[in-house]
Amino acid sequence: xxxxxxxxxxxxxxxxxxxxxxxxxxxxxxxxxxxxxxxxxxxxxxxxxxxxxxxxxxxxxxxxxxxxxxxxxxxxxxxxxxxxxxxxxxxxxxxxxxxxxxxxxxxxxxxxxxxxxxx
Numbered sequence: 001x002x003x004x005x006x007x008x009x010x011x012x013x014x015x016x017x018x019x020x021x022x023x024x025x026x027x028x029x030x031x032x033x034x035x036x037x038x039x040x041x042x043x044x045x046x047x048x049x050x051x052x053x054x055x056x057x058x059x060x061x062x063x064x065x066x067x068x069x070x071x072x073x074x075x076x077x078x079x080x081x082x083x084x085x086x087x088x089x090x091x092x093x094x095x096x097x098x099x100x101x102x103x104x105x106x107x108x109x110x111x112x113x114x115x116x117x118x119x
Contacts, residue, residue: 048077048086057092068095 051069055062068074069085074095076087 045089048079048088049092051076051085051087054087054092058096 049057051062051065054065054074058065065074065087066085069076069087074087075091076085078084079086
């Protein structure tokens with residue numbers, strides 16, 4: 001059984017964007033809590049989404065979102081020294097709207113055979 005002191009000094013935290021779990025020491029948590037004032041207000045929609053966030057919204061794999069971004073179909077920006085991709089929520093909304101329009105257009109051009117006609 002793990003000693004009580006070790007359990008209280010380690011905390012498991014779920015990452016907000018990736019869902020991965022990581023261990024943080026109590027000292028790291030104090031630093032983390034001090035930085036919370038710099039983070040967006042809880043419950044407020046962020047302007048930029050990670051590729052993981054977009055994959056969740058679209059209910060697809062991250063690899064598919066990456067392919068959409070790399071092809072230019074879904075506009076995104078690379079930020080920071082590591083070049084992490086971020087998708088502006090307005091661009092995501094516009095992409096979803098375009099997909100709705102394209103799907104409706106396709107459905108009009110490919111009616112169901114034997115479907116009841118509209119009156």
